[in-house]
Amino acid sequence: MLNKKWWHETIGYQIYPKSFQDSNNDGVGDIQGMIQHLDELQELGVNVVWISPINLSPMVDHGYDISDYFQIDPSFGTNEDFEELIQEANKRGIKILMDLVINHTSDQHEWFKEALANPNSDFRNYYVIKEGKDGLPPNNWRSIFGGSAWEQIEDTNEYYLHLFTKGQPDLNWENPMLREELYQMIQYWLDRGLGGFRIDAITHIKKNYDYINVPADGPDNLATVWEHYRDATGIGEFLGEMRDRVFTDNDVLTIAEMDVEDPDKWEEYFGENGYFSTIFDFYHTPYSIQQEKYKEHPVTFIEDMKTKMFAKQVKANGRVLFTNFLENHDLPRALNRWIPESEIHFNSASALAMMYFFLRGIPVIYQGQEIGMVDYPKDSIEEYLDLPTYNNYENYLLEGLSEDEALHQINIECRENSRTPVQWDASEYAGFSTVKPWFDVNPNYHDINYAQQKDDPHSLLNFYKKMAVLRKNKAYQETFIYSDTVPFATEIKGCVAYERQGIESIFVICNMTNQPMQVPVASVEEILLTNGETDIYVDGYLHLKPYQGIIFK
Incomplete structure (x- = not known):
């Protein structure tokens, strides 16, 4: 059993500030806009909010290029606005996390x-x-x-x-003077009352400085060589120093953006005395049901994801707590990655939510996920804004794809899909702003918006609230946080089922297909949550409708 920490009870939420809520009608989301919606986040059950970068920046990479670590960018507000956000969030039992970008700065720093x-x-x-x-x-x-x-x-x-854009020169972590500057900056923000940080691109701070050319792996005569600048040998010296200098004594939540592929190193990186509290890892993010190998076989996609998910969960049992997420600002929307387009609806969206929300670890919701926001494919590459989007598009053309084929691929995989403004209501610009936003609103906002779902007891939004209430129920909370995840009925194709074996024995079973499904179970003592009918246990089998999920004792 892990030693209990305050953040173990977290339900997290990520805000991409440019697209959350514009309060001053300049088309860009801001801090006062976040404050306006703290009550909604509290009602959603959220108690930790991670905000993508809001520091001073020329916005070459939408804030991930920081030109002054100590100043809030004027497009988002002021330092005083941010301190007000922290205070108002604390009143509602919500802690604020900043995005800590310390692999690189802006070239304007x-x-x-x-x-x-x-x-x-x-x-x-x-x-x-x-x-x-x-x-x-x-x-x-x-x-x-x-x-x-x-x-x-x-x-x-x-x-x-610059491992990212040329406007983001990499910092030299070998220099102790630099590290000291960064630690002082981190402590400055913790002294403002932060609950912690999500830590960006931290795997890249250590480089293998063997400056030789390697065999090119593309038509640009360049090579991607992860072994030279991701989790390079010796990175633990820097991570351990940072933990000891600014994290341990402050009792904060630190979420590192990184893969730790070797399970034998999990405790070193995010165990009881690890470098970080937990990590965002990417085992599931490169895959989409829209990829050619899955388009005709969507159940195969679910089976592959199930295998990867359970392999990680079983190895983590009793050891570490991952964050569990479907979406973030760098990914297309989850419904488009997991569900065939013609089958995206309440049942499939709620079944997908149930599938991940009760795994061992910390569930995190990305803005708009709770109302079922989806991708917004573009008719022209010029409708996109992000530099990496254009780089990927040019690479596809170099590889021989036509312009239409390249755009189709971009529409499937582009991270800008998740950056359209949040759809708050059916008014012009979806209630995000009263003027044209910095990035186009998805035209489906008339059908998918927060106001429409808020008072509908059968909406996806209110289903997310029900999940949060169940996860926080004192009778089951210990089980949902600390107990083992044990895969169940793995032989049934398209069925994602697991038992949480703790003080209570709780089963989560999700039919992730468009066909009815029978799942053998010994008994059903009490149904805790379902997105469908409840009278479905007959003669030792659960008779699940398409995309039905159920949680029961």
Whole structure:
């Protein structure tokens, strides 16, 4: 049994601030807009809110390029607005997490500007700057966002490293002076009353600085070499130092964006004394039911996801707590990734929600997920805004896809699908703003919106509220948080079923297909929640309708 921590009882919620709520009618979401909806988040059962970056930024990567760690960007409000948000959230039992972006800064940060202006400055060693070779970059590493990972410094043979856009130069974590600056910044925000951080791109802070070219793996003559800049040997020295300096004594929730593929290292990274409280991992995120290998065989997709999900859950039993999520700001909407388009409706959306919400770990909801927001495919690549979207589109053209084929692929996989403004009501611009938003609203907002679902007891929104109430029920909370996840009825195709074996024995069974399903169970003592009929247990079998989920003792 894990030692109990306050954050174990978390139901999390992610806000992408540009798209949550515009309060001052400039088309961009802001902090006062977040404050307006704290009551709705409280009613949803949320007690931790992670906000994507709101620090000062030129917005090359929508805030993940920070030019001043200590200032809130004016597009979102002021430092005083943010402190008001923390205080108002605390009144409702909600803790606020900032997005901690410390693998890189903006190229507009004073550190970087000073590093370029003065080659003898101490700030030169805050970044990764290397000599080129024969008029070319130091090596042929590819940026995660496409193109070379190196950008030439004007009129020199020197290049700086950027694993993301060229506007995001990587910080040199080998420099203790830099690390000290970052720790002081982290403590500054904790002193404002933060509940903790979601920590961006943290796996990349350690690099293998062996500057040699590797065999190209694409038509751009570049190579993606994860082993050189993701979880590189020695990263634990930095992570452990950061934990000891600013996290441990503050008793905060820290969620690292990272995969830890070796289960033997899970305790080191996010166990009782791990570097972080928990992690967002990506075991399920590269897959979509719209991919060619799944389009004609959607049940195969569910089976593959079930296998991956249960493999992780079983290995985590009694050891660590993952976060469990379906959506975030870097993914297409979950319903489009998990459900055939013609079958997206209340039953499939609620069954998918039940499937993940009661797994061992911390459930996290992404804004709009609770009302069933879906992707908004575009008719032209020009309707997208994100630089990586355009890089991916150009790569598809280089690979030989036609413009129509490339756009089709972008529409399936683009992370901008999750960044359309939240659909609050059926008024113009979906109640997000009174002016044209920074990014187009999905036209289906007349049919899918918060106001429409709020007073409908049979809506997806109110089903999410029911799940939160059940998960927090004192009679079952211990079981839902700490007990083991034991897969059940794995031989039934399209059935995702598991038992939570704790003080109570609770079963979660979801029919993730469009066909009726019979599942053998020994007994049903009490149905705790279902998205369908309750009189379905006959002669030792649950007779589930298509996309019916049930939770029972």
